Amino acid sequence: MTPGADVALFGISVLSGIIGALAGVGGGILVIPALTTIFGVDIHLAIGASIVSIIATSSGAAVAYVRDRLTNLRVGMFLEVATTTGAVGGALAAAVVAPQLLYVLLAAVLGVSIVQQVARLGEELPPEVMPSRAAAALGLASSYPDHQLRREVPYAARRVGLGFVMMLMAGFLSGLLGIGSGVLKVLAMDGVMRLPMKVSTATSNFMIGVTAAASAGIYLGRGDVDARLAAPVALGVLAGALLGSRILVRLRNRQVRLIFVPIMVVVALQMLARGLGLHVAFLG
Amino acid sequence: MSRPVTTPSERPDAHLSADELRLIVSRVLLAGVVLSAVLILAGFVASLFVGWDGSLLGAAPGGDPTDVGALAEGLRNLRPQAIAQLGLLTLVLTPMARVAASLGLFAVERDRMYVLISLVVLAILIAGLLVIR
Numbered sequence: 001m002t003p004g005a006d007v008a009l010f011g012i013s014v015l016s017g018i019i020g021a022l023a024g025v026g027g028g029i030l031v032i033p034a035l036t037t038i039f040g041v042d043i044h045l046a047i048g049a050s051i052v053s054i055i056a057t058s059s060g061a062a063v064a065y066v067r068d069r070l071t072n073l074r075v076g077m078f079l080e081v082a083t084t085t086g087a088v089g090g091a092l093a094a095a096v097v098a099p100q101l102l103y104v105l106l107a108a109v110l111g112v113s114i115v116q117q118v119a120r121l122g123e124e125l126p127p128e129v130m131p132s133r134a135a136a137a138l139g140l141a142s143s144y145p146d147h148q149l150r151r152e153v154p155y156a157a158r159r160v161g162l163g164f165v166m167m168l169m170a171g172f173l174s175g176l177l178g179i180g181s182g183v184l185k186v187l188a189m190d191g192v193m194r195l196p197m198k199v200s201t202a203t204s205n206f207m208i209g210v211t212a213a214a215s216a217g218i219y220l221g222r223g224d225v226d227a228r229l230a231a232p233v234a235l236g237v238l239a240g241a242l243l244g245s246r247i248l249v250r251l252r253n254r255q256v257r258l259i260f261v262p263i264m265v266v267v268a269l270q271m272l273a274r275g276l277g278l279h280v281a282f283l284g
Numbered sequence: 285m286s287r288p289v290t291t292p293s294e295r296p297d298a299h300l301s302a303d304e305l306r307l308i309v310s311r312v313l314l315a316g317v318v319l320s321a322v323l324i325l326a327g328f329v330a331s332l333f334v335g336w337d338g339s340l341l342g343a344a345p346g347g348d349p350t351d352v353g354a355l356a357e358g359l360r361n362l363r364p365q366a367i368a369q370l371g372l373l374t375l376v377l378t379p380m381a382r383v384a385a386s387l388g389l390f391a392v393e394r395d396r397m398y399v400l401i402s403l404v405v406l407a408i409l410i411a412g413l414l415v416i417r
Contacts, residue, residue: 003332045350048350052372052375052376055375055376055378055379056317056375058379059313059316059317059375059378059379059382060317062310062313062382063310063313063314063317064310066306066309066310066313067306067307067310069306073306073309073386073389074398077383077386077390077398077401077402077405078398078401080383080405081401081404081405081408084405084408084409084412085408087412088408088411088412091412138397139395139397139398209378209379209382210379210380210382210383210405210409212379213376213377213378213379213380213409214408214409214412214413215412216376217376217412217413220352220372220373220376221352223348223350223351223352224350225350225352225369225372226349226350227327227336227349227350227365227368227369227372228331228336228349228365230368230372231324231327231328231368231371231372232328234320234321234324234371234372234375235321235324235325235328238317238320238321
């Protein structure tokens, strides 16, 4: 890598960290295509750097989100049972399952969710509901301080079982396809369990680090993490995530959704392109 | 409808408030992030002077920037790639340290259900590392 390339990679990583921190995703959508198309890096090394970027986004932003009570620690920990189980299952299934069909399936799930997300574009907070029995038993209902609305916003959780199943799927796809699956996690919490958008992205952000860490050992052991590439990526993403986490508290929930929806569309297109075996620049 | 916030006065056996415990989890993450960033940056800056496979102690160039197995040799000779690798390893271990810290948090709050849930997550993480290989 030339010094110029290092600076460019650092810059892209900063951007990836900011977007990732705001939308609750790992930033693989930016880092992987940038490395393979601009820098001509081998896909395995690009995925290795992306795993590092997911963990950096998660840990960097969670410093602020946990402190500021945007992250719901109980929701995160409970659903991590599903994502880590799914991730290990997915990694084990990688040898026997053809990924092509899964990419198309994931694209279809995201496509359907886009309709739901667009319908909610103007919504600031989910309608207030009583927590379901499971949510009450698990202590998932909580509240967060909203600096824009200038009040403490209480929220409940619904359809915990369905959310759990969706997290199993998200984890399975992470382990099998080497993706962070932050988009699916946000959809499970916002779309299914009806947590406020900022709580959903902050908690997804909190969780993707653990899901990625569950499979990071394999990538390190395989030699897929190249320090020369991963160093500028990690530093840039950390800086971006710290910056992004300062921004999120100042945004309204509906602004966060406006950032999330385009990212979701790009991920859906990337997955469709991979599933159909198309090689489109920037879709990876 | 929201879960009542547990305060020390309600739970005389708990020594720390929920807010203080959150701050501890946040600090664990911060410590992991700062430590890894310092190591990665140190490796990067050192690489500008002696190259990634060089050595700050003047040893012959060697090693492989993707080989974590050779980490000990690289660190003994202060190779930039090994210093950065140690930072990357610290970064990868940070989420696990966070799960462990949360486990401690729930234990101090005497939340048995979540101590159990955290233990399950930790067990799956460790099992994953062993089984997948």
